[in-house]
Amino acid sequence: MHMMDTPLILTSFLNRAERFFQSKKIYSRTSATTIHEFTYKEYVKRTRQLADALTKLGMQQGTKVGTFAWNHHRHLEAYFAVPCAGAVLHMINIRLAPEHIVYVINHAEDEILLIDDNLVPLIAPFVSQLKTVKHIIIMGDAVALESIPIPNALSYEALIADANEHFTFPEDLDENTPAGMCYTSATTGMPKGVVYTHRSIVLHSLTAGLADSIAICESDVVLPVVPMFHANAWGFPFASVAFGATQVLPGPMFTPQLLLELFDVYKVTLTAGVPTIWLGVLQEQRLHPRDLSSMRLIVCGGSASPIGLVRGFEEELKIPYMTGYGMTMPLLETRVVYENGEVPWDGETMGELTIRGPWIANEYYQDERTDEAFKDGWLYTGDIAVMTPDGYIKITDRTKDLIKSGGEWISSVELENALMSHPKVFEAAVIAIPHEKWLERPLACVVPKPEYKDSISKKELIENLQAQFHKTWIPDDIVFIQEVPKTSVGKFLKAKLREDLKDYRVQV
């Protein structure tokens, strides 16, 4: 060794916040009427107390501690108290189906759960099915344990009150120690888990502070709308502590009105969430405008944003609106590959998007499906994309929705967008159907607008597509349906359509 062997661990962020950002503020909405306001000094003190309390309950290095909670200060305390003590924070997605919630807690082997008082009804009926949980702690401003329908539940605030504020975290944790874990829903089967290490979170947080990335800094006021139970809230809580940003946590309610109020009152500079949130916020801001002059950046992720939404923020409200995929971030490599080779950067040739880097998982946690997604050191994302000549990624489809016709790949998404821009069409989904010669061919499933229900014709839709696409791309047939089946979050459920139409055969 020639350089100091300083591990990349979250403890360094917490220590730094304690030394240099003592007087910076955290605002946490815990109910419709309550906003808890405190300093980083108090935050770190309570975080040490939480670690002490959990340790007294049996938390050791490697112990899994689950959270079932909204974005608030107690969740933020757990974000550091658990991993800095060497244990693993399992952020449970509260929107999973009950059987999936039970599955992930048992699969992760959580021993302690931290649950919001207002989320108790979602989990209380299934407590008897949790095989490894020894302690359940209820988080809230005024928790009445006698009214909680969970035997032996503990109060977060009562535990903290009795705990040691000088609890010291180990400084010699290996940087590859697991720090957190999340499960994501799978297309079929149970959710799949991913484990984050200290090193991966520290490096990811650093890149969030880069001038050419999100540039989180001490003068920022950060409000993460993206839930802390979803993919570490994209890392915003960790990066905010690292750089000493003021934090505004929206708690259990994030209607457009409440978000806009927080943006205005706390002069928020940076926020992040999915497109549906921003659709609502844009609409509300048009009706009841608040002062958003402090906002320097909206980060959007999860799915692509409609162009009208982007223009609404950028051109109408003059707020930069960035869709994230991490493309040009240092340390992260991306390739669009087709049959094991990188596609040319021509903006046309499709391939699957693959990623590798220090904060990309290399496995699903104890899951046989690992081999489907992780090959040769790369994560195969399941996104189909093209590379533009200047190095931008354009995502054109999901692998499972792509139509493989002869040697050619046909993007269902591009055909759908073209169909949905026709004035008589309300919705359209294009799926692959089996074909004797070409193996697969596109079939368009179209929902007409009610007023054109009787006047719409296959012919006019086909002719419209012929003007835009090569003949090999033109769907072999169009079927009119009443609605496109959708997932709980409103995405097209094409698997259902393919199932419904599995016996359909085009006449050749």
Next chain:
Amino acid sequence: MHMMDTPLILTSFLNRAERFFQSKKIYSRTSATTIHEFTYKEYVKRTRQLADALTKLGMQQGTKVGTFAWNHHRHLEAYFAVPCAGAVLHMINIRLAPEHIVYVINHAEDEILLIDDNLVPLIAPFVSQLKTVKHIIIMGDAVALESIPIPNALSYEALIADANEHFTFPEDLDENTPAGMCYTSATTGMPKGVVYTHRSIVLHSLTAGLADSIAICESDVVLPVVPMFHANAWGFPFASVAFGATQVLPGPMFTPQLLLELFDVYKVTLTAGVPTIWLGVLQEQRLHPRDLSSMRLIVCGGSASPIGLVRGFEEELKIPYMTGYGMTMPLLETRVVYENGEVPWDGETMGELTIRGPWIANEYYQDERTDEAFKDGWLYTGDIAVMTPDGYIKITDRTKDLIKSGGEWISSVELENALMSHPKVFEAAVIAIPHEKWLERPLACVVPKPEYKDSISKKELIENLQAQFHKTWIPDDIVFIQEVPKTSVGKFLKAKLREDLKDYRVQV
């Protein structure tokens, strides 16, 4: 492992530059009249060629390759070609005394040297004393080998021309592999070496891109005045490649006129150097102003800047002027310690500044003096400092210049500043002299301004100090001298003064 084991190596920066910054430019002044201009695409190609050429000459993993060169594109090529191939770049300080140059090359065991054609005279007379060097390569635009007084010298451009532009660097280097080394002059004895690893340079480069740090980004135009033979030019060349910044390298000449011309012509946004450089630039800009409207930050280091210099840039020219010591950078920890404990943050209590972090050395390369500076995992900097209540470091002295009187520490620097602000004083140095009771006491050595040579009195100087300092700080005596002895770079050489006055005794 749960996350990908992606090593933090310089190769990732080079690959990224090749993919995403192909058309960005590098401007390199190689003589008074020549500026070489090329793209990152060509830069990476030549870097691969250099690695191939050096490999053919016998460079292997771990081989030490010395550079003896100014800031230009060939030096930048070596900055990546050597470490990315797994070898070690030794940047030799061309300003060392000849015996020290010979020492560091032999001590590092350099096997290949890359030397600027215009620096050949500094090294040619000593080539026979170099014990490990097998090849010497001359860098220049039109090298005439027959005129180089070094036997068997090779031409850089001729080697490159014959080399493979598709040379591939290993992608599986361990991140703790040594990448570079520098030697710094010591107060006594031979220079001391420090070895940088890939990991340390990658992490340091990342922090240079942070919004709250220097915020190097793709839109920057970076001109490092700090030499590439001094402490990696503070990391600017590495970070510039990592973030794809345009680079302007000033070559062998950096007079204020030439620097201002480059700033103006290339619309430089970010530059870095020592205070003496900026004194000259400020003066020249006042006399012959150029357009500096593109400049967003001047980074200064090496020693403290006079307040007039800071005000000249910040208030007069409206250019932010930042003095670096890395205080609040993430991952880096600093403590001011006194007798093994941290001093209170009161702005008064002095202690020695200590640092630790992933890009801080933990040893001097094969040197017995390691134990003097590295203790308990911390680097003892030799700087005496106080901490302000809000966490700023104020450096008050060097350990070796501090006066330890009884139990108290007296800052020689503060006394000198007070003395030098007296209208009759030209220069003043305060040193410790032995004292029977207090062990040490301050003695002031004062150079009067010529016009006050005969009218200045000890009494008026002492009275002036008494108005500003506690009585224990007042020097026991003042001696008038003709000049303060100085080092080659203009720093006070107090060791010489102490030697000259070693027999001085205050009358008690």
